[in-house]
Each structure stands twice: as structure tokens, then as C-alpha cells.
Amino acid sequence: MREFSLNLLSNQKPLFFQIYSYFKDEILQGQLEYGVFLPSIRSCAQSLKVSKNTIESAYHLLVSEGYICNIPKKGYKVVYQGDQNVYDNLFVSDDSYNKNIHLDFRYGNIELASFPFNQWNKVRNTFISDNQSDYMVEGKSQGEYILRKELSRLLYESRGVVSNPEQIIIGSTPQQLVSLLCQLLEADKYIIGVENPGYDGARNTFLNHGFQVHAIPLTGDGVSIEELEKSDADVMYVSPSQQFMNKMAMSQEKRQQLIQWVFSNKYIIEDDYEWEFKYEDGYLPSIQSLNPEKVVYIGRISKVLLPVSNLSYIVLPYDVLSLFYSKMPEYDQSVPRLDQLTFSQYLSDGYWYxxxxxxxxxxxxxxxxxxxxxxxxxxxxxxxxxxxxxxxxxxxxxxxxxxxxxxxxxxxxxxxxxxxxxxxxxxxxxxxxxxxxxxxxxxxxxxxxxxxxxxxxxxxx
Structure with a gap:
């Protein structure tokens, strides 16, 4: 790793944000190229004379925005390869347009200043102070029990999801958890139905794992049950709270039809995408609440609500959970234990609500x-x-x-x-x-x- 220079200003933006901005600019300008490793959290903290927590927060923000990834036992690697949007490339021969972008309607960008960093850091620092002598870095492969317990309660109260903590597995992103699910199911035994149009991250993950995937068109209130029944699919991936492209919420009647369909098939995979941000009509309960034994439930804590960490979760029916125990006893947990424990306390203390x-x-x-x-x-x-x-x-x-x-x-x-x-x-x-x-x-x-x-x-x- 080459030397870097950064003058931190105490009277400006938070220190972690200054560090995040510095590395982001270095990456975007090509000074930190694809494949290069950033300095370790410890060495970076020593060099800049800040706490490791400050560096960790900056790195996690870079991870959440896709600039770097955390490779276990190796460190944080630059994975950003520039703007690969083929539509821009058709009309832009150089970077002149990108340099002149004043307003970016990018989905996923948020107002970072709105996050209550003082509360978050207070919870985090209290935990660190109370566990200095006996902190275990590795933690539980499924995720910390205390967080899974809090999530089980939150999901039941908010979405009607019926689960015990042992059924929940923590992961960084929904796509990563879909990949986990693909490793539990066998590609030659299941045919996956996906919404068309729909979330390409899930669809491509199924395809990359060798599954046969059928595109099921949408009607005015959700996926077409008629077309689903005509297909050979026996697993259906849906996003009923907010269908990604059409932004519709699946009707209660359509949810019941899906439950009837799954009685003679394998599973429904319910991606409860951004359920937190529904503004006018009341919430409909999750599909999982209608048949917990037949529905795999996936969700994430919105980056608007938790910009300092990627945190997602999957709730497995017990028969799929048994496959997890038998096939993946050495599963590497992708979410830092400190983030999990901090967020569980953040939930418990009522800050999140x-x-x-x-x-x-x-x-x-x-x-x-x-x-x-x-x-x-x-x-x-x-x-x-x-x-x-x-x-x-x-x-x-x-x-x-x-x-x-x-x-x-x-x-x-x-x-x-x-x-x-x-x-x-x-x-x-x-x-x-x-x-x-x-x-x-x-x-x-x-x-x-x-x-x-x-x-x-x-x-x-």
C-alpha cells in the first residue's frame, strides 16, 4: 500500500466521513486502482492518530457503496472499476459529462447528515468499554443471538413474521443471502420463478448457481398466478411489499393465491424490500405470516436507517434450516460482530423506532x-x-x-x-x-x- 496524506480537520465534517471521502476520491480518480488493498484498520488508525472505530466506520461506508470489499484475513480491497453504464458509453467519449454532473438521481444515495451518529457511537462505545478484556471477534456464524432475538421480535411486531431466533441468519446484503440459499437448495431439483421485470441481483444469482429460471409477468396487483401455474417453476421469488420496477404492493387476494399455489409446490421466497417506507395505505402482513413452513423470508435494514453497515437477514423454514446445519457448518459471518451487537442494542433502546x-x-x-x-x-x-x-x-x-x-x-x-x-x-x-x-x-x-x-x-x- 502506497503512502497517503490526509489532514483531518476537527471543526469540519465527522472524522470518519473525512476519511471516507478521501479514499473515495482516491478511488474515483484512479489513484487507488482495482485490486489494491487499503491499509489495515489498525495501521490506518495509527497513521492518522484516530480510533480504530473511526477507520472502521469509514471503511464500512465505502463497502456499503461498492468501492471496496472486506476479504476475510486479507483486508479491504478496492473493487470499484469505474462507471460501467453502457448507455453512458454510447454517447460520452470521455469523462467530461461525469465531471459536470450536478444532480445525481442515483437510487440508494441518502442524506448521511440525518443519521444520529452521536446515539450510534454512544451505544457502540459503551459496548466496547464494557467488553475490552473479553471481546470475541469471530462471534456466531449465523449472527449474534441477541440481534437475531431482537429481529425476531421486530419482524413479528412490524410484519407478522413468525420465527424463532435460531431460524434467522444474518448477512450483509439480500443478494448474498440469496447466494447462501442457492447453496442449500439443489439446482437440479428446483426451478425458480422470478418477477419480470424484477430484481436482477436475485435473478442473476440463481442463474450463476446453475438454476433454471422462468420469468413470470406481472399483473396489476402482482405476479400472474395463471402464468406461474403454466410454468414449471416450483419456487417463486417475489417482492410483495414493493415490487421493484412497478412499485406496486401485492394485494391480499394475490398473497392468498400464492399461498394456495405453494401448497402443491416447494417454496415462496419473499423479499420484503423497503417495507419501512410505505407512506399512505396501511401495511399488509408478510406472506410468511400466512404459511411460515413454506416461505423463506429475506429483508434488510435500509441504508437510510443504517448507513454505517450493511445488515440483512433471512428467515428459514425448519426443513431448510436443517440443510444449513448439514451443508454449511463453517459458514463465515459477513457482518462484523461489533456492528451486530451495536444495532441490537440500538433496537433494544428504542433509537431505531x-x-x-x-x-x-x-x-x-x-x-x-x-x-x-x-x-x-x-x-x-x-x-x-x-x-x-x-x-x-x-x-x-x-x-x-x-x-x-x-x-x-x-x-x-x-x-x-x-x-x-x-x-x-x-x-x-x-x-x-x-x-x-x-x-x-x-x-x-x-x-x-x-x-x-x-x-x-x-x-x-
Whole structure:
């Protein structure tokens, strides 16, 4: 690892954020190339004369944003390879547009300043202080029992999920837990149905593990049961709280139909994606609550609510859990034990619930501004999916331009939006659809960004 220089300023942003920003800039500028290892947490802390917790928080934020990954027993490795968006490459011959991006509607970006770091660090530091002499780094392979117990309670109270702590396995991301599930099931014995369009991370993971995958189209209230029954699929992957592309919430009738379907099949895999951010209608209980023996339940703590760590979970029916014990007795836990223990106490102390209510109000206000801005600046020239849930939406643009052309025209105005072709097995829409996330933008930026997009798309001839 080469030498690095960084002057930390105590009167500026938090120290961990300054360190995160420094390494992020080094990576984006190509000074830290793909495959290079960052200095160890210990050596970096000694060099910068800060605590290891500060370095760990900075590194975890880089991991969460995909710049680095943690390789057990080796360290933190740069995995960022630049913007690989093929649509940008069709129209941008150099980095001039990216350097001039002023407004980025990237899904997953958040307002980091809103997170109550003081509370989080207080809980974390108290735990460290109380366990200095007997702290075990490795922890439990399934995840810490105290966290799994808290999650079991949280999921039952919030989603009706019926589980015991031993059925829960902690992981970093839903995609990683899907990969775990693929290692428990046998590819030659199961055929997977996936929503079309739907979450490509899960679909590609099944394909990469050798499973036969069938694309099941969507109807107005969820996956088509008729098409599912016509297919050979005996496992169905669904996201009923917020279907990723159409942003619909699956109706109670459709959930019951799925439960009827699974009686004569293997499993439903329920990805309860961003259930925390539903604003208007009441929550429907999870599908898992209707038949716990036949549903594998996957979820994650939203990065809006926990930006310092990736933390996801999977609830396994007991017959699948027995496969975990027999096939993966040496499973390496991917979430640092300190993060797990801190979050379990954060939940237990009630901080998480209080913060969730605050963020719901904050993002509901952004959502209202976003839709008002779209209506004012674009009117009937676009159709909007996802009005009642989540931190992003999809715009179907009524134009003869292509998806890539819309992205390129936005870039010329300094506004970045994202394509959606990757979420389809087979694209059937008449008009192109783009993805806009508004979590990290303030209300003024949201309005300005939509105005610039309207000028780019509808005044360009």
C-alpha cells in the first residue's frame, strides 16, 4: 500500500466521513486502482492518530457503496472499476459529462447528515468499554443471538413474521443471502420463478448457481398466478411489499393465491424490500405470516436507517434450516460482530423506532415534492410508477427517444438518471423507462433536476 496524506480537520465534517471521502476520491480518480488493498484498520488508525472505530466506520461506508470489499484475513480491497453504464458509453467519449454532473438521481444515495451518529457511537462505545478484556471477534456464524432475538421480535411486531431466533441468519446484503440459499437448495431439483421485470441481483444469482429460471409477468396487483401455474417453476421469488420496477404492493387476494399455489409446490421466497417506507395505505402482513413452513423470508435494514453497515437477514423454514446445519457448518459471518451487537442494542433502546418515524416524515415530504415537480414540469408526458412507497421511482417517458438517449440528454444538462433494461428478461414496453432515486437530494435540488430533465427531453427536438 502506497503512502497517503490526509489532514483531518476537527471543526469540519465527522472524522470518519473525512476519511471516507478521501479514499473515495482516491478511488474515483484512479489513484487507488482495482485490486489494491487499503491499509489495515489498525495501521490506518495509527497513521492518522484516530480510533480504530473511526477507520472502521469509514471503511464500512465505502463497502456499503461498492468501492471496496472486506476479504476475510486479507483486508479491504478496492473493487470499484469505474462507471460501467453502457448507455453512458454510447454517447460520452470521455469523462467530461461525469465531471459536470450536478444532480445525481442515483437510487440508494441518502442524506448521511440525518443519521444520529452521536446515539450510534454512544451505544457502540459503551459496548466496547464494557467488553475490552473479553471481546470475541469471530462471534456466531449465523449472527449474534441477541440481534437475531431482537429481529425476531421486530419482524413479528412490524410484519407478522413468525420465527424463532435460531431460524434467522444474518448477512450483509439480500443478494448474498440469496447466494447462501442457492447453496442449500439443489439446482437440479428446483426451478425458480422470478418477477419480470424484477430484481436482477436475485435473478442473476440463481442463474450463476446453475438454476433454471422462468420469468413470470406481472399483473396489476402482482405476479400472474395463471402464468406461474403454466410454468414449471416450483419456487417463486417475489417482492410483495414493493415490487421493484412497478412499485406496486401485492394485494391480499394475490398473497392468498400464492399461498394456495405453494401448497402443491416447494417454496415462496419473499423479499420484503423497503417495507419501512410505505407512506399512505396501511401495511399488509408478510406472506410468511400466512404459511411460515413454506416461505423463506429475506429483508434488510435500509441504508437510510443504517448507513454505517450493511445488515440483512433471512428467515428459514425448519426443513431448510436443517440443510444449513448439514451443508454449511463453517459458514463465515459477513457482518462484523461489533456492528451486530451495536444495532441490537440500538433496537433494544428504542433509537431505531424513533429514527424510523423521523425519516418517514422526511422522505414523505421529499416524495410529495418530487411528484409535484414531475407533474408541474412534465405533466402528461410521463407516467409515474411508485407513488406510495420507497425512496425512488420510475418514469416512463412518452417519446420516440431510446432509454440511452434519455440518459445522455440528461447528462448534457448535468443531471444523471439510470436505465431499467437490466430488470427485464424481455422488454415489452412501448416507451422507455428510467430510474430516479431522490433520497440524497433536497427539495430544491429535486425540483431543479426535474425541470432540467424536462428541458433536455422535451425541448431538444
Amino acid at each position: 424513533k429514527y424510523l418515524q423521523k425519516m418517514r416524515k422526511q422522505y414523505e415530504e421529499k416524495r410529495k415534492v418530487f411528484f409535484e415537480a414531475i407533474s408541474h414540469n412534465m405533466g402528461t408526458l410521463v407516467e409515474i410508477e411508485g407513488k406510495d412507497i420507497g425512496l425512488h421511482t420510475f418514469l416512463t417517458v412518452k417519446t420516440d427517444k431510446t432509454e440511452s438517449e434519455l440518459i445522455a440528454l440528461g447528462l448534457k444538462k448535468g443531471v444523471k438518471v439510470y436505465g431499467t433494461s437490466r430488470y427485464w428478461f424481455h422488454t415489452t414496453g412501448k416507451y422507455p423507462t428510467v430510474l430516479l432515486g431522490y433520497g440524497a437530494l433536497n427539495c430544491e435540488q429535486i425540483y431543479k433536476g426535474t425541470k432540467l430533465l424536462a428541458e433536455a427531453w422535451f425541448e431538444s427536438g
